[in-house]
Amino acid sequence: MPVNLAPPKPEDLLPVRGVALGVAEAGVRKAERKDLLVVRLAEGTSVAGVFTQNRFCAAPVILCKENLALAKPVRALLVNTGNANAGTGGDGLARARRSCVELAAALGCDSSQILPFSTGVIMEPLPVERIVAALPRAIADCREDNWVRAAEAIMTTDTVPKACSRRLSLGGKPVTVTGMAKGAGMMHPDMATMLSFVATDAAVSQAALRNMLALATARSFNRITVDGDTSTNDSFVLIASGTAGTPAITDEHHPDFAALAEVVAEVAIWLAQAIIRDGEGATKFITVQVEGGKSAQECSKVAFAIAHSPLVKTAFFASDPNLGRLLCAIGYAGIPDLDVSRVSLHLGDVQVARDGGLDPAYREEQGQRVMQQSEITVRVGLGRGSAQTTVWTCDLSHDYVSINADYRS
Amino acid sequence: MPVNLAPPKPEDLLPVRGVALGVAEAGVRKAERKDLLVVRLAEGTSVAGVFTQNRFCAAPVILCKENLALAKPVRALLVNTGNANAGTGGDGLARARRSCVELAAALGCDSSQILPFSTGVIMEPLPVERIVAALPRAIADCREDNWVRAAEAIMTTDTVPKACSRRLSLGGKPVTVTGMAKGAGMMHPDMATMLSFVATDAAVSQAALRNMLALATARSFNRITVDGDTSTNDSFVLIASGTAGTPAITDEHHPDFAALAEVVAEVAIWLAQAIIRDGEGATKFITVQVEGGKSAQECSKVAFAIAHSPLVKTAFFASDPNLGRLLCAIGYAGIPDLDVSRVSLHLGDVQVARDGGLDPAYREEQGQRVMQQSEITVRVGLGRGSAQTTVWTCDLSHDYVSINADYRS
Numbered sequence: 054m055p056v057n058l059a060p061p062k063p064e065d066l067l068p069v070r071g072v073a074l075g076v077a078e079a080g081v082r083k084a085e086r087k088d089l090l091v092v093r094l095a096e097g098t099s100v101a102g103v104f105t106q107n108r109f110c111a112a113p114v115i116l117c118k119e120n121l122a123l124a125k126p127v128r129a130l131l132v133n134t135g136n137a138n139a140g141t142g143g144d145g146l147a148r149a150r151r152s153c154v155e156l157a158a159a160l161g162c163d164s165s166q167i168l169p170f171s172t173g174v175i176m177e178p179l180p181v182e183r184i185v186a187a188l189p190r191a192i193a194d195c196r197e198d199n200w201v202r203a204a205e206a207i208m209t210t211d212t213v214p215k216a217c218s219r220r221l222s223l224g225g226k227p228v229t230v231t232g233m234a235k236g237a238g239m240m241h242p243d244m245a246t247m248l249s250f251v252a253t254d255a256a257v258s259q260a261a262l263r264n265m266l267a268l269a270t271a272r273s274f275n276r277i278t279v280d281g282d283t284s285t286n287d288s289f290v291l292i293a294s295g296t297a298g299t300p301a302i303t304d305e306h307h308p309d310f311a312a313l314a315e316v317v318a319e320v321a322i323w324l325a326q327a328i329i330r331d332g333e334g335a336t337k338f339i340t341v342q343v344e345g346g347k348s349a350q351e352c353s354k355v356a357f358a359i360a361h362s363p364l365v366k367t368a369f370f371a372s373d374p375n376l377g378r379l380l381c382a383i384g385y386a387g388i389p390d391l392d393v394s395r396v397s398l399h400l401g402d403v404q405v406a407r408d409g410g411l412d413p414a415y416r417e418e419q420g421q422r423v424m425q426q427s428e429i430t431v432r433v434g435l436g437r438g439s440a441q442t443t444v445w446t447c448d449l450s451h452d453y454v455s456i457n458a459d460y461r462s
Numbered sequence: 463m464p465v466n467l468a469p470p471k472p473e474d475l476l477p478v479r480g481v482a483l484g485v486a487e488a489g490v491r492k493a494e495r496k497d498l499l500v501v502r503l504a505e506g507t508s509v510a511g512v513f514t515q516n517r518f519c520a521a522p523v524i525l526c527k528e529n530l531a532l533a534k535p536v537r538a539l540l541v542n543t544g545n546a547n548a549g550t551g552g553d554g555l556a557r558a559r560r561s562c563v564e565l566a567a568a569l570g571c572d573s574s575q576i577l578p579f580s581t582g583v584i585m586e587p588l589p590v591e592r593i594v595a596a597l598p599r600a601i602a603d604c605r606e607d608n609w610v611r612a613a614e615a616i617m618t619t620d621t622v623p624k625a626c627s628r629r630l631s632l633g634g635k636p637v638t639v640t641g642m643a644k645g646a647g648m649m650h651p652d653m654a655t656m657l658s659f660v661a662t663d664a665a666v667s668q669a670a671l672r673n674m675l676a677l678a679t680a681r682s683f684n685r686i687t688v689d690g691d692t693s694t695n696d697s698f699v700l701i702a703s704g705t706a707g708t709p710a711i712t713d714e715h716h717p718d719f720a721a722l723a724e725v726v727a728e729v730a731i732w733l734a735q736a737i738i739r740d741g742e743g744a745t746k747f748i749t750v751q752v753e754g755g756k757s758a759q760e761c762s763k764v765a766f767a768i769a770h771s772p773l774v775k776t777a778f779f780a781s782d783p784n785l786g787r788l789l790c791a792i793g794y795a796g797i798p799d800l801d802v803s804r805v806s807l808h809l810g811d812v813q814v815a816r817d818g819g820l821d822p823a824y825r826e827e828q829g830q831r832v833m834q835q836s837e838i839t840v841r842v843g844l845g846r847g848s849a850q851t852t853v854w855t856c857d858l859s860h861d862y863v864s865i866n867a868d869y870r871s
Contacts, residue, residue, distance in 0.1 A: 108800040109793030109818075140789040142803070142819030175786020176820050285790050363772070363858075364866055371867035377584020380549040381694050384518030391517040394551070409518075410551030411585050449772075454860050457773055458780035 056338040056427050056447070058330035060213045061201060067218040067229045068197035069252040071095030071294030075194030076206040079187035081180055082135030082173060087206040089184060091156065091191040092130040092250065098294045100127040101262040102168070103270050105287035111139035112149040112179075113169040114286060120153075120165045124259065128162040130290065132170040132248065133184055134209050134235075139285035140176040148181040155185045159192055170248055172209055172235065172286055204233040207248055210456060211235050215327040221316045223299040223309045228255045230316050234324035247274065247287045247328065251320055255313055256295035257302045264305050265314045266291040273321035277329050277445045278360050291317065329445045334452030337369050340430040344441035351388050355433060356444035358386035366449030369429065374420025376405050383433060395436030401429060465747040465836050465856070467739035469622045470610060476627040476638045477606035478661040480504030480703030484603030485615040488596035490589055491544030491582060496615040498593060500565065500600040501539040501659065507703045509536040510671040511577070512679050514696035520548035521558040521588075522578040523695060529562075529574045533668065537571040539659065539699065541579040542593055543618050543644075548694035549585040557590040564594045568601055579657055581618055581644065581695055613642040616657055619865060620644050624736040630725045632708045632718045637664045639725050643733035656683065656696045656737065660729055664722055665704035666711045673714050674723045675700040682730035686738050686854045687769050700726065738854045743861030746778050749839040753850035760797050764842060765853035767795035775858030778838065783829025785814050792842060804845030810838060 072094060079089040094100070102121055104114045120127070131152060138145045149169050157164040171179065204214035216233035232251030257265065266289065274289055295301070302309050330338055341359050346352035359365055362382045368375040379398060384391070398406035401423035405415050423429060481503060488498040503509070511530055513523045529536070540561060547554045562576040580588065613623035625642035641660030666674065675698065683698055704710070711718050739747055750768050755761035768774055771791045777784040788807060793800070807815035810832035814824050832838060 107790060107793040108797065109789050109802050109805075137786070140786050140815070140819060142817060144819070174784075175790060176815070177786075285786075285793060363862070367863055367866035370863065373867065377546070377549050377586075377694075380518050381516065381584060384516040384694060388517065393518050406549070406585070408551065410549060410553070449863060451860055451863050453772075454776055454779065454858060454863055457776035458782065 055213055055331040056335055058213060058327055061204065061216045063201045065218060066200040066216050067220065067231050068200070069229050069231050069254050069294060070197060070296035071098060071254060072252045072292060073195040073197050074199040074203040075191040075196070076199070076202050077187040077191035077194060079133065079183050081133050081183060087202065088134045089187050089191050090132040090203050090206045091188070091195060092203070093160065093195050094128055094292060095294050095296060096126065098127065098292060099257050099259045099262045100168070100290060100292050101259060101266045102288060102290040103266055105285060107285045109140055109285050111137050111171060111286045112141060112145035113138055113171045114288060115146060116149050116153065117168045117170070117288065120168055123165050125163065125166055127168055128166040129156060129160055130168045130170065130250065131156050132207055134207060135173040136171055136177055136179050137173045137175045137286050138171040138179040141178060145179060148179040151181050152184050156188055159188055168290070170286070170288055172207070172246060172248055175285060200231055200233060207233065207235040209235060210333060211331055213331055215324055215331065217320060217323045219316045219320055221312060223255060223313065226297055226299050228253060228297045228299060228313065230320050232320040232324055234328060236328045249274065249289045249321070249324055250292065251290070251317060252292040252294065253313065253317065254294050254297035255299050255302065256297070257293035257313070258304070261302045261304050261307065261310060262291055262293050265310070265317055268314050269318040269321040272318050273325035276443060277325045278357060326445055329447050332447035333456045334450040335447035336427070336450055337448040338428045339369060339446050339448065341444045341446065342430060342441065343433045343435065345435040345438060346440040347438035349440045349442050352435070352440050352442040353444070354388065355383055355386040355435065356442055358382045359431060360444050360446035363449055366446070369424070369448035370450045372421070372424040374400065374417060374424050376400065376420060379431065380406060391435070392437065397434035397436065399432040401426070464622055464740040465744055467622060467736055470613065470625045472610045474627060475609035475625050476629065476640050477609070478638050478640050478663045478703060479606060479705035480507060480663060481661045481701060482604040482606050483608040483612040484600040484605065485608070485611050486596040486600035486603060488542065488592050490542050490592060496611065497543045498596050498600050499541040499612050499615045500597065500604060501612070502569065502604050503537055503701060504703050504705060505535065507536065507701060508666050508668045508671045509577070509699060509701050510668060510675045511697060511699040512675055514694060516694045518549055518694050520546050520580060520695045521550055521554035522547055522580045523697060524555060525558050525562065526577045526579070526697065529577055532574050534572065534575055536577055537575040538565060538569055539577045539579065540565050541616055541657065543616060544582040545580055545586055545588050546582045546584045546695050547580040547588040550587060554588060557588040560590050561593050565597055568597055577699065579695070579697055581616070581655060581657055584694060609640055609642060616642065616644040618644060619742060620740055622740055624733055624740065626729060626732045628725050628729055630721060632664060632721065635706055635708050637662060637706045637708060637722065639729050641729040641733055643737060645737045658683065658698045658730070658733055659701065660699070660726060661701035661703065662722065662726065663703050663706035664708050664711065665706070666702035666722070667713070670711045670713050670716065670719060671700055671702055674719070674726055677723050678727040678730040681727050682734035685852060686734045687766060735854055738856050741856035742865045743859040744856035745859055746857040747837045748778060748855050748857065750853045750855065751839060751850065752842045752844065754844040754847060755849040756847035758849045758851050761844070761849050761851040762853070763797065764792055764795040764844065765851055767791045768840060768842070769853050769855035772858055775855070778833070778857035779859045781830070781833040783809065783826060783833050785809065785829060788840065789815060800844070801846065806843035806845065808841040810835065
């Protein structure tokens with residue numbers, strides 16, 4: 054049961070002209086399951102991508118980076134679930150290449166104009182023949198109003214598809230931004246794991262798009278954690294088809310850049326939070342705000358120390374205001390000259406600690422009341438500067454252990 | 463149920479002459495529970511200690527460091543469970559000081575000659591009056607053959623007391639090393655958490671003892687993890703009473719230094735492993751060996767990335783040879799120039815991966831067979847140097863979540 058997250062209705066997801074999505078059942082790992090997605094892109098589309106930092110990055114990630122570096126127009130994305138094609142060495146690379154060659158042949162482009170993505174079990178050979186056999190069905194299914202089925206086709210341990218749309222106006226013309234994501238343990242290697250595709254019909258150069266993608270990533274997918282594991286396959290791709298007829302945004306100084314970047318970030322943040330809401334075993338959505346730091350980087354250290362702590366996360370699961378665990382995580386976050394006597398802590402609207410110790414006015418019932426809520430904000434004041442950051446996470450429940458203990462069976 | 467760890471028998475624990483231990487029921491948190499320990503030290507005893515790096519270190523840790531820095535002879539240790547006296551600010555410090563003053567008055571020494579230790583819940587006021595009231599009973603109970611009851615008195619979520627003894631001969635004279643530890647989530651802030659006291663009757667200067675302690679720590683308590691949290695109260699203290707009549711070991715070049723340091727490290731390793739065997743919810747004892755690194759530091763990064771990964775740990779709990787999770791953890795361990803095509807992986811005696819991918823000869827049944835065992839060794843080859851390291855951890859089970867969700871109730 055995700056935390057306050059409903060599946061999208063088809064009418065909520067606005068088509069992006071020039072971006073057509075088609076799904077098929079290839080039987081990659083299980084039969085009778087949508088597990089293949091082809092996204093066809095109109096001529097003139099710009100594409101930018103960011104990928105996992107894991108050294109064991111998957112074969113498709115290697116190919117994506119290679120193909121994007123060539124700067125040839127990307128004509129299609131090819132996504133499979135059920136198999137991550139990671140930890141598969143040269144053979145995995147050959148299989149990923151083969152799938153690109155076959156899709157390129159069917160679409161009449163070069164194989165370097167295809168970006169491949171895989172998600173699923175690591176270290177098993179990609180059943181590329183079954184994928185190739187299903188390509189014609191996925192291609193035949195391509196439609197611009199197919200986002201819900203596409204979001205379903207990329208799910209793994211996700212319990213709901215995740216997608217949303219926003220509209221804005223650039224120079225008086227309507228522009229759409231629609232995105233989808235999959236992932237239920239962000240940075241979760243086995244499901245290997247976070248994929249997100251966001252598309253707009255605005256016209257954006259590849260350089261400006263890369264910039265916009267970096268800004269959105271820093272505010273969204275880089276601010277969430279379920280279990281602290283960094284996947285072999287994480288990919289976030291931003292697509293601009295240019296079909297809206299708006300003036301081309303050529304760099305970050307263009308008058309339309311900021312407005313579009315803001316909406317792209319908004320969609321990315323919505324998707325990133327959706328991943329947490331559907332986090333494996335999640336029963337609570339937790340926002341960790343750290344302020345008063347000397348730098349955003351040290352605020353991040355503290356926020357992630359809290360968000361990664363299994364003890365903090367089990368306390369949230371138990372609705373137990375066991376707040377020493379929060380102070381403790383702040384203490385080991387790695388700020389060597391932290392003056393703990395300046396640290397303050399709020400749980401929701403309740404001040405728990407001030408000057409590094411329990412607030413004398415704090416009563417356990419107050420903490421208990423906040424802990425019962427399904428959405429909880431933890432606010433830490435470091436008292437040493439003006440930098441701040443926000444991170445989203447979920448609790449750690451019995452179901453997390455069950456899901457990850459039983460996943461392959 | 464700890465993994466292959468039985469409680470010590472009284473006859474297994476050899477007294478250390480000059481080190482007398484006494485326990486009492488002070489009712490710190492619960493009634494009718496041994497929760498107070500006094501350890502009296504003979505005149506001429508040397509003491510060295512290492513403590514948590516957590517910035518929110520507990521009041522007793524602050525006092526221990528202060529008192530050790532004065533270099534006056536330590537005459538007693540005072541340990542309570544049930545309350546960590548951490549995150550308690552100036553009031554916590556005053557309460558810890560008060561307990562030292564009272565014990566010093568009873569023993570006829572200065573309060574700076576007492577080292578205090580607390581373990582239990584964070585951010586609650588230490589009930590110092592109840593501790594002071596119980597001091598006479600603990601002092602009256604002091605005996606050199608009291609190690610089993612002392613090891614019981616320092617338990618929190620531990621399911622068995624942890625203590626062991628070793629003998630050696632220095633210059634033809636018998637020397638004893640006896641130690642005890644508590645902790646069930648090493649680096650587990652709430653139980654706040656790892657305490658260990660090791661004593662020998664050899665004569666060792668404080669400088670040499672500090673050196674010996676550092677060597678033992680690096681090979682034992684710094685090589686284990688249950689959940690990656692770093693406690694506010696972790697303390698490891700080494701005591702040398704000098705009652706064995708052996709020549710004083712004055713520095714690390716003394717002919718007896720290496721022999722004694724080796725046995726002290728052996729005791730510390732046994733205790734550190736015992737903490738893992740009794741790790742919260744543990745069903746498996748896992749040894750992670752990383753070799754072929756350019757430095758011990760990078761080997762440690764990889765070993766702890768594996769040992770901290772909730773996904774790796776749930777796979778061990780499930781006896782599921784889901785080995786992609788291991789490769790994935792190696793990949794995100796933070797070696798930026800790691801050549802994954804040189805990485806190899808063994809699970810017990812089975813080679814799973816070579817040259818960065820699945821070993822073609824590997825069969826799932828082989829991994830399955832190893833995974834069923836209660837003690838499992840993971841061996842990673844990085845293929846880039848000759849450094850190596852070893853880390854011990856346990857699996858992540860439903861019981862871990864239960865224990866930590868329900869701890870305060």
